[in-house]
Amino acid sequence: MRSRWVLTLMLLTACGEDLAEQLEAEASDCEVQPAVRLGEAPSTAVFLNAYYLQEEATRALRQELTESPVLEETFSKAVALGAWGVRTSGFNDARSKQGDSAIQLAPGVYDETSFRGLDWVLTRAAHHGVKLVLTLGNYWDAYGGARQYVEWAGLPAPQEGDSRFFTERAVIEHYKRHVTHVLSRVNTFDGIRYGEHPSVLAWELLNEPRGVGLDRQGEAMRAWVDEVAEVVHTHAPGHRVGTGEEGFDVSGDGYDAAFWGLMPSELLFGSSVSFRRNTASPLIDFGGAHFYPELWGIPSDATARAGARWISDHAALARELGKPMFLGEFGLRNQGDFSLEERRALYRGWLRCAWRAGVGGLAPWMFSYDSRPDAWDAFTFYYRDGTAPEHPSNRYADLVIEATGRTGER
Secondary structure, eight states: OHHHHHHHHHHHHHHHHHHHHHHHHHHTOOOOOOOOOOTTSOTTEEEEEOTTHHHHHHHHHHTTOSSOHHHHHHHHHHHHTTOOEEEEESOOOOGGGTTTTOSEEETTEEOHHHHHHHHHHHHHHHHHTOEEEEEOOBSSSTTSHHHHHHHHTTOSSOOTTOGGGGTOHHHHHHHHHHHHHHHHOBOTTTOOBGGGOTTEEEEESSBSOOOTTSOTTSHHHHHHHHHHHHHHHHHOTTSEEEOOOOOOOSSOTTSOHHHHTTSOHHHHHOSSOOHHHHHTOTTOOSEEEEEOTTTTTOOGGGHHHHHHHHHHHHHHHHHHTTOOEEEEEEOOOTTSSSOHHHHHHHHHHHHHHHHHHTOSEEOOSOBOOTTSOGGGOTTOBOOOTTSOTTSGGGSSHHHHHHHHHHTTOO
16 A cells, blocks of 8 residues: 555646646747847846835834844845845825835825835935835726825725826826926935936836726826936936736737637726737836736636746837837736746746846746735745845745856857
8 A cells, every 4th residue: 555655646746846847848938039238137037026114124213223124134145145126115195004114194284104114215225235126006906006196185985096097187287297296306315316216227207007998099107107207307316116016908909819719808908908018008118017917817727838928029029119128017926826846847947938028027926025924915026134045934035046047148
């Protein structure tokens, strides 16, 4: 009986290894294309997503600490992993966090301690030699979102992702004033204006803007992109500007139509926001996309190939426009459709695909500091103190190191 059990286990292990190899091969099946770099970043620069930095820095300030443990741990580990930068939030408009970490309490009313938390993020990033990609707001309700601006404008029945955020003149003008205020702020720790801060590589206009309720061709979204991007360029002329979008489009034209025609297309290619139209804007410096196949309804057996196509198609479209591509988020749930071994194979394949496709930069979602509970985010990975990067509890830390080892090599 024991020998039969051992044989069964060996067969299952072999099958698992074969599946992982197949997933990695499919996920990395991308043609080698010239690199289009994201500013001074090396080709296919790896960033870490760590949206929580301003929030945790502010809490350290309120405790009158002379150092933010979370900032130091996150930036130190980013450097140890070879990451070139960190993508994080440059906003906090949440009513629920007033008195804790909210920066904007009401239109034009700011909490100085919370703003100093963001000051600290910029200063410590510069100290560690880490570049930042900062989002200026959120489409979703988390930390305020579009709904909060619509509510502040006194409009009826505000909702998550409210389309009036992009069309109502009072809301647009408020957001532009806020963006101007942020970029004009002088950092209280180092005396450098945000719009000139050397730690900032780029600003994203909004996290994951969607066009629900807008015109089907993406024209309204493009008009909003142009108007807000002009404000950013005016006040941060040395920094790059991206949209922060997920890479959706209004049709499959210019993409691998044969492949995407087999996928659920309404979200991907019928969302009233156009990656092509937005990236073509002379005020946008790089194309942006995210990738969450499980959340988007992509079948498990097509996930590997879908990631390869999503990355390479968007990189090619951006390249045609003479711009780099930034894969600002991508991830698979820790308790989702795939085992850890399978997820690792997919991540390794997509990282290699991005390198082959000449992507300017990419950022897996989401890196965490050690004491942050794993359950707070379904996509968390770590580089835990006292462990080797390849330890299973870290999930993908060694893959980041592996990817950064290829950075700059073509």
